[in-house]
Amino acid sequence: MERIKSGKMINVVRSVVLVMSVLLIGTGVMNQEHTEVLQKAVKICLECIGIG
Amino acid sequence: MPGVHWNRIKQKRKISFQRKIQFISAAVFNGYGAGFVKGKIYTGGSKAVCVPLLNCYSCPGALGACPVGSLQTALGARHHFPFYVLGTMMLFGILLGRLICGLLCPFGLVQDLMHKIPVPKWSVPKKIDRPMRYLKYVVLLSTVILLPALVVTKTGITPPYFCKYICPAGTLGGGIPQMIANPALRNLAGMLFSWKVLVLLLILLLSMFIHRPFCRYLCPLGAFYALFNRFAFYQMSLNERKCTGCKKCERSCPMAVEITREINSSECIRCGKCKAVCPEGAISLGFLLKNSKPYGDYRAYGTRSRRR
Numbered sequence: 001m002e003r004i005k006s007g008k009m010i011n012v013v014r015s016v017v018l019v020m021s022v023l024l025i026g027t028g029v030m031n032q033e034h035t036e037v038l039q040k041a042v043k044i045c046l047e048c049i050g051i052g
Numbered sequence: 053m054p055g056v057h058w059n060r061i062k063q064k065r066k067i068s069f070q071r072k073i074q075f076i077s078a079a080v081f082n083g084y085g086a087g088f089v090k091g092k093i094y095t096g097g098s099k100a101v102c103v104p105l106l107n108c109y110s111c112p113g114a115l116g117a118c119p120v121g122s123l124q125t126a127l128g129a130r131h132h133f134p135f136y137v138l139g140t141m142m143l144f145g146i147l148l149g150r151l152i153c154g155l156l157c158p159f160g161l162v163q164d165l166m167h168k169i170p171v172p173k174w175s176v177p178k179k180i181d182r183p184m185r186y187l188k189y190v191v192l193l194s195t196v197i198l199l200p201a202l203v204v205t206k207t208g209i210t211p212p213y214f215c216k217y218i219c220p221a222g223t224l225g226g227g228i229p230q231m232i233a234n235p236a237l238r239n240l241a242g243m244l245f246s247w248k249v250l251v252l253l254l255i256l257l258l259s260m261f262i263h264r265p266f267c268r269y270l271c272p273l274g275a276f277y278a279l280f281n282r283f284a285f286y287q288m289s290l291n292e293r294k295c296t297g298c299k300k301c302e303r304s305c306p307m308a309v310e311i312t313r314e315i316n317s318s319e320c321i322r323c324g325k326c327k328a329v330c331p332e333g334a335i336s337l338g339f340l341l342k343n344s345k346p347y348g349d350y351r352a353y354g355t356r357s358r359r360r
Contacts, residue, residue, distance in 0.1 A: 045110045
């Protein structure tokens with residue numbers, strides 16, 4: 001815990017998470033996951049609006 | 053003097069920076085005005101992009117996709133690891149943390165406005181408040197991640213449990229406007245819609261008495277961003293040399309954060325109210341603050357003598 005409190009460690013954690021998130025987005029885009037999101041989002045989600 | 057009186061009125065009506073950003077954000081993320089008139093949703097390419105906030109993609113004005121809904125779809129309908137949605141949520145989380153809750157979320161704005169209604173305000177006792185705050189993590193883990201990922205239905209598509217049974221933002225932003233604009237959908241509304249309206253009404257009613265009950269206790273997106281709040285690039289800092297320990301900041305905090313003890317708490321929504329009331333100017337907010345500490349500064353005040 002003491003180590004994580006130090007500024008350097010925080011910057012490392014931040015940078016790792018930032019790089020990981022960019023890599024995940026890149027992987028998802030290569031897998032065409034954004035088109036799946038689009039397909040779901042352009043139709044009215046009946047569950048979301050309470051019809052089921 | 054009439055001038056002085058007018059100035060007082062003008063001062064009272066001054067809209068805070070937070071409120072301005074909240075209204076702008078709600079308008080920008082729900083900018084498809086024609087959708088409200090026609091009762092149709094936007095179908096453009098921007099809906100492939102997850103927005104950082106809880107904004108139902110079935111809202112007639114929504115220009116982007118809700119990350120919580122998209123996460124449940126990826127896990128429940130497509131049954132694969134959600135690289136894209138998870139990466140997007142992590143990116144927003146590490147850059148902004150819960151600043152998104154405080155400044156950008158339209159349902160946060162709705163709760164803030166409900167809290168303006170002049171009724172007696174409740175202070176939730178710590179014994180109840182502290183354990184209840186973990187409920188949002190249970191909601192995230194169960195309804196958004198585990199149930200969609202593990203439950204197998206006959207059709208092979210697992211419903212988005214959070215959206216279906218809980219999400220009040222979906223009912224308010226998507227369900228009610230769609231019901232008003234679409235007579236065909238109105239005919240289909242049954243028990244589930246009544247349940248969702250009841251959940252929404254309960255949360256709105258509670259918001260009048262308790263500040264942001266949904267953000268505190270139930271929101272799975274708030275829970276996800278809370279995991280990053282201490283480490284996000286956007287941080288808060290308390291200058292221990294300036295702090296006198298008057299605790300005005302803690303009394304003004306809508307999320308009941310112990311600011312002098314833990315300024316970068318996972319519960320802080322970065323609304324900036326503490327900074328506005330601090331008479332010493334000891335609190336600062338911003339990206340990559342030099343003296344910010346993830347677990348706050350436990351020696352924020354009153355221990356300067358001990359250090360010497």
